[in-house]
Amino acid sequence: MANLPEILLQISTYFVSAGIILATLRLIIGPSMADRVVALDTFTVISISLITLIACMSERVIFLDVGMVYAILSFIGVVAVARYLEGGL
């Protein structure tokens, strides 16, 4: 029972990884460009959770900085693609 938290976190990592794989599948089969971007958005948001989980499991706080930068870049990336698609750039 002592390492119950570790086991639960491990299971969460499997769920998150499965989510990433589903998003990647949609990224590949998505018929239009916008579908792929939606998949990419989901992919990056889920990745932030994965980064944080890794930070928790390896006990290193610096991964949280990485997660924040990743959040910023994913937001700006998706907005940039959206503005490009609608011809606003």
Added chain:
Amino acid sequence: MEWYRILGSIITLIGSIFLFLGALGVFRMPDLYNRMQAGTKATTLGTILTLLGIGICHYEWIGQILVIIMFIALTNPISSHALARAAHFKGIPLTKGSVADKLKEKESTEVEVD
């Protein structure tokens, strides 16, 4: 027994299940807008819960976790709104059996500005 660690990891597990369901929604839904619905809602709550659980496990990180949660909760809806708007303007259709599309009338009369 470190009860707070168990609580935190259970919250994280719930969050990760929501993340998985969000990705499943993105994979299964029939058209772009419905995918976006599943993607945005489920990933936002999933990320919030996952991060919050880890923040409870490692309570010394809670400040940084809260800032990331705030940022995600603010940016995720904005980015999916921008994407949905662009996709609709681009003419990506709604799925068959959609009831109404009132935006089309507006876009056809939209005066493009610089």
Added chain:
Amino acid sequence: MDRIIKVIFSTGILTLFYFIWTGTTDLYNILIIAFIALVISIIYNRSLFKPMLSPKKWIYSIWYVIFLFIEIIKANFDVARRVVSPKIPINPGIVTVKTKLKSAMGRMILANSITLTPGTLTVDIDEDILYIHWIDVTNIDEKTATEKIVANFEKYLEVIFG
């Protein structure tokens, strides 16, 4: 004068943000960061941070956050139900709703809240009309849709940003 208050408030918010992020107790650190926050606030003159002084607004904000969190959880069970069921039960469409909110910030928060709550996604906004993708359209009439989608949020947001 208005501008000075805005700059000071923006500096305070940015410093607070840094303080929450690092959790530092070093005085030099905070002073240096306050200086940088001041420079950023002066350079970036479109900042929307405004002082919110009346305690009523604060109480309503806290209530709003709790209310929104409950709505988000409801939204997720809704999405989960739809996603897991073998024949995806949807009846989608784009409807219009009208908002009474005037401030830009209030409208943004309203649109974000709509995106995060059950079955609705803000697609476009045009002054006071919001175009909403609704996963389960029950009524395409504007008045009914407004009643169903935005009325709950507006109760709080009208006070907070009013």
Added chain:
Amino acid sequence: MIKRLIPLLLVISLFFILLKVATNVAPNYDLTGVAKTYAEQGASDLGAMNLVTAIVVTYRGLDTLGEVTVLFMAGTGIALLLRRKKKKNDSGIKNRAASEILKTGSKLLVPIITMFGAYIFINGHLSPGGGFQGGAAIASAVMLMFLADSSFKINHKVFVLIESFSGIFYVLIGVLGLVILGADNFLDNRILPLGTFGTILSAGTIPLIYTLVGLKVGTELASILDNMKGELE
């Protein structure tokens, strides 16, 4: 068929990578050679908590100066190539304005992202990151302004001024090392007191240099973005 097969292989390999990440996350403890020397002596020599920063700015400070120069050259080159005569917009395509929500959101987010960029380079000697990364974060804030407002223009005079002055001060700090501490001490960080290990005013000139590098990189990348946007119009 092959077109479908390659993505499938990619997904399978991604699965195995994720599996490896998920099953064993363990830091690598063994160091060899020059890394060992840096790791053992860096902290006590230079007083920087983040050893990578100490290496980048002091042991390999000259290289960093070179990198900043390369970035400057790249920026200049892009400006040279893309600054053609503005073509008349006669194709009839006009820019679609961003939605109100994105505009409001960007007004809220730009100061926060800029602040985060400042955090990255101010704390370069304590946490991961440093001048280049902070500069990139600041440039991404500028990019968000471009995205939200298609008529947004940056103030070129101010940008050039900041860029030049930060470059000059960077070299000056390097030369000060030569003057104060003697030969082969270019860019030595010990011309300022090392301070208490782990606080913001430590590690000598490293925070100062990283602030300058951050400003320089941020303005350079923002100018590159501006040039590219000018080309798109």
